[in-house]
Amino acid sequence: MTWEDIRSNWQHALSDLKARFPLMDHTTVEAPPETLVALTHHIAERHDLTASEALEEVKDWIFIVSLARIASEVGHEFSDQ
Template identity: 35%
Template sequence: MTWTDMTADWATWYRRLQIRFPKLDDAAMPFSKLDRDRFEAYLADVQNLTLTEAREEVEDFLYIQSLLCEAEDGHEAA
């Protein structure tokens, strides 16, 4: 999954982001979703992470979500 994939269905993915990152503020999201770098900087700030840690967290989130989507697709095909 890519950032572009996620922002195409932002409402769904934002709920999942909130589970992983509970300090996200709804008011900041319409602006942050447009720019991954801006989102990562915002995430670092609110979650008390370094920018590198925030980038790694976003990468991990996208990777894990892509694995979950693949598993769901494989389960439906069986």
């Protein structure tokens, strides 16, 4: 999953992000930030993390969401057989 994938499906991503990062300022992120760096800075500030810690957390979140998407697609392929 890329940053553009996240931005293009922002409302869905935002609900997942809010679950993972509950201290996000919902009014600040109603629209997708222009860059992944902007998002990670917001998360860092709200969750008392360094920028690099926040970036690592966001990358982990992206990885987990990507795995879940792949698992769902594979599950659908097996159920269709």
